[in-house]
Amino acid sequence: MGVRDLSCSLAMAEALGEEMERDETIFVLGEDLVAHGGIFGQFRGLPKRFPDRIIDTPISETSIVGAGVGAALTGMRPLIDMHFADFITTAMDEIVNQMAKIRYMFGGQAKLPLVLWAPDGGGIHAAAQHSQCLESWVVHTPGLKVVTPYEPADVKGLLKAALRDDDPVIFFQHKRLFNWTGPVSEEEEILIPLGKACVKRPGKDITILTYSRMTYECLEAARELAKNGIEAEVIDLRTLSPLDFDLIIKSVKKTQHAMVVHEACVTGGFGAEIAARISEELFEVLKAPVVRVGAKDVPMPFSPVMEKFVLPQVEDILAGVDKVLKRT
Amino acid sequence: MNISNEEKIALFKKMIEIRLFEEKTETLYHEELVPGFVHLSIGQEASTVGSCSALQPDDYIISTHRGHAHILAKGAEPKYMFAELFGRTTGYCKGKGGSMHIADFSKGILGANGVVGGGFPIMVGAGFSFKLRKTKQVGMVFFGDGASNRGTFHEAVNMAAVFDLPIVFVCENNMYASTSPAEKMVSGGSIAGRAHAYGIPGYITDGSNVLDVRAAVQEAVDRAREGKGPTIVETETYRYKGHFEGDKQKYRTQDEIHTYRMNRDPIDRFQTQLIEEEILTEEAATAIWDEIRASIEADAQYGLDSPLPEPEDALNDLFVNP
The missing domain is CATH 3.40.50.920 (Rossmann fold)
Structure with missing residues (x-):
């Protein structure tokens, strides 16, 4: 197997596509995903490949994130697209009081295999409400795993691992890295375990x-x-x-x-x-x-x-x- | 809608089980055996039992802080619920949840939820799950008049309507959101009426009549199961007890409570009806009460006899893969 250069954005789409192919319980819920493959092109090609499993929703972040929780509790593995990480503010109850706590407060009965994908970061002149890095808010909440990759190969390997994990993962991806290119193996089964620096x-x-x-x-x-x-x-x-x-x-x-x-x-x-x-x-x-x-x-x-x-x-x-x- | 005599008796028994569970909980709470907050739903039994009786075992419900009744009505076992109320290891949540967070996922109970209006979006997700997995399951969200004013209600009803999700929204309007009367806090006259804004059916039903509730909810459940989308059913009901145990209830009169209890008690009404229809005799009804009372006593004792957790158990159950 060789290695080729991929952008973080394409690495993400590739990882998600491979995992959706492998596991039909994975689906994507979010705003503006289908027409352009996501506002950053991060789902390029996927709406055509998986027409029923990439779902455009109304502008209802609270319900989108809450729906991720409900779907995960009932046999699915949702990837929730947060549009911008800044908008987690509109779903903090769903993240902090529901997603992070449901397994624990129900005594371990439930599992919540869910990825909340949140593009974060500044440097693109998007001002105060579209530029934040809010990872410390979620790290401060027990019950959530938090991923913040840099290299395209890590985006791919960590996203695949996150999608296979049975716990909720907040996956921050920096907007100024979408076009950052680096070597990514052509091999499919490259998973990077969560918790390894x-x-x-x-x-x-x-x-x-x-x-x-x-x-x-x-x-x-x-x-x-x-x-x-x-x-x-x-x-x-x-x-x-x-x-x-x-x-x-x-x-x-x-x-x-x-x-x-x-x-x-x-x-x-x-x-x-x-x-x-x-x-x-x-x-x-x-x-x-x-x-x-x-x-x-x-x-x-x-x-x-x-x-x-x-x-x-x-x-x-x-x-x-x-x-x-x-x-x- | 035809309901067999056997099923009517089952509805009657379930309402009694809930009433006696709640009354026992009240007693034990005042004996300081139940730590924390307790929200009782005595008076609302017809609404809950009528609604859950329209569901199949693999259908899902999500409940509220006032959730004991919903959970019992969906089939949870009182002894594990008592154990949870007492914070014991044998409780449904091993003592990590308590009164406001009891769940039994094996029975389709996605849990009581301590955040008012927290259940709506979660059930939207279950609705997507049913659709994507092509099952014929239905999800039922219980909520109160207060929760109908949360943004989550409006987002979730809209989303359920847009995607024709198989969800029944059951509003148990018990007239008070904590201390605030619904008539002062809910615009538009009714909660069911809000359905029209989302292009879905909305019904109001007599929440003290278990068969009326059942009929309205059954229609909504059937519609959902046929893929025709969500419905809002509002049951007009009343809670006899305060918002929480210990509530001084300055927002209403004792007279008002007394009047409801005397004239509209859901269990009294149904018992009278069953006797009038000669489905039950007085003696048989008394025997049912006695039998369930004894079993609730035994269930409470099971909870009290169960071991307390080790303090370090607090560190378990956070992640599947820590």
Whole structure:
């Protein structure tokens, strides 16, 4: 089997198509899926292949997500298209009080094989209500698995794994990665287990923990650092819940320095959780406090000049590294 | 609609089982054996039993915070329900749910739901599942007058109508959403009337008459099963007890409760009818009450005798694949 380059968008469509072929209980519910294969083309070709199983709904996010829960409880494996991750706000009861809790509060009677697919992230000048990264809200809710891939191969492998998982998975995919292209194996049965992070670049001087789109910026920053003789280890967490803390421990023990980079705003972000856990479990190992880099704590402004300022850039990551290493 | 005498007696027995379950729960709650909140539906038995009797065993219901009756009417066993109310390991949810979250998926009970209006979208999804799997199953959503004002109601009814989903929306209008009278909070005069906005049938039925409810709901269930889409059935009913046990009920008079109880009690009415139609004798009716009372006592005792969970059991059941 060979390898070819695929975009994240095509990797997603390929994964979903293969899984729908394999398992006829998988279906897709969401808005504006059929006419153009989804507003980002993420379902390209699938409505024709599976005419009854890619279903356009009214604009009713609350009911779309709730319907995912009901379908999962009664023998189906729905993929719910959230249109924009920002709109999970309109279905928070369905996500937080229903999807996350039904199995637990009914004593494990039910299983909820469901994927909530949510395109997130800024940098496309879509302003405050179409640019957010809201992963920390759902990570904070026990009962949900949370996936945040970067590479096209991971999109494919993780989506396939998520569709085969018997628990609800919130699958965030960054809008600025849809056209990001990378090698994807031609083999069908490539599944990436949820809860396994990946070292994108080995290094000995500092561990940079990141996920989703910021993996790109972190790798750029690592290349810059290398010019000055600093070898950063960049880890793409890939899934936030379950979290591969074993790999984090292993890396931080080696580098003794850590930082977390995400696109979501800093305050209350997932970086705070990781920083706290590293401090709790590796305090003796650390040579400096864990630094967080994320978006500034404002809603995403529209004007590209301001948007760029709010979003974390390579320079911000370099400044963060500097802050860590200077404390040593 | 023809209902056999045997089935009439079964409806009668089920209403008594629910009444006695609720009364026993009330007693045990005041003896501090039931932790947390308890919402009783005494007075609403005809609405619930009439509705569930129109369903098949593999049909689904979803219930509310006031859900004991729906769950019993769909076939759950009182002893495991009591055990759940007491937070025991033998309870339906191993003590993780309690009064507001009892489910028995093996009987098509998708659970009582603590969020008012939380059940509508979930049943829409079950409706898609029936359609896609090409079964002839029907889903029934129980809700109150209060939930008819949630956005979930309107989204779900619209979506069910658009896709002709096999769903029956049963509104048990007991006249009060917690402390708020329906006549002050529900626009348009009725909840069934809202059906017309979505182009589906809506019926109002006497919620104190089990056969009236059954007839209206049966029509809706048949329609759903034939693939003709959803219906709203509104049952006019009344709860004798407060919104929750301990509710001071300043929003209504004792007189009002007394009047309903004396004139429109669903079980009294049906018992009188069965005796008048010579389907039952007074003695036979008394024997039924006694027999069910004894069995409810035994079921409650089963719950009380059941073991409490280990505290660490709280960490189980979150994921299928942790």
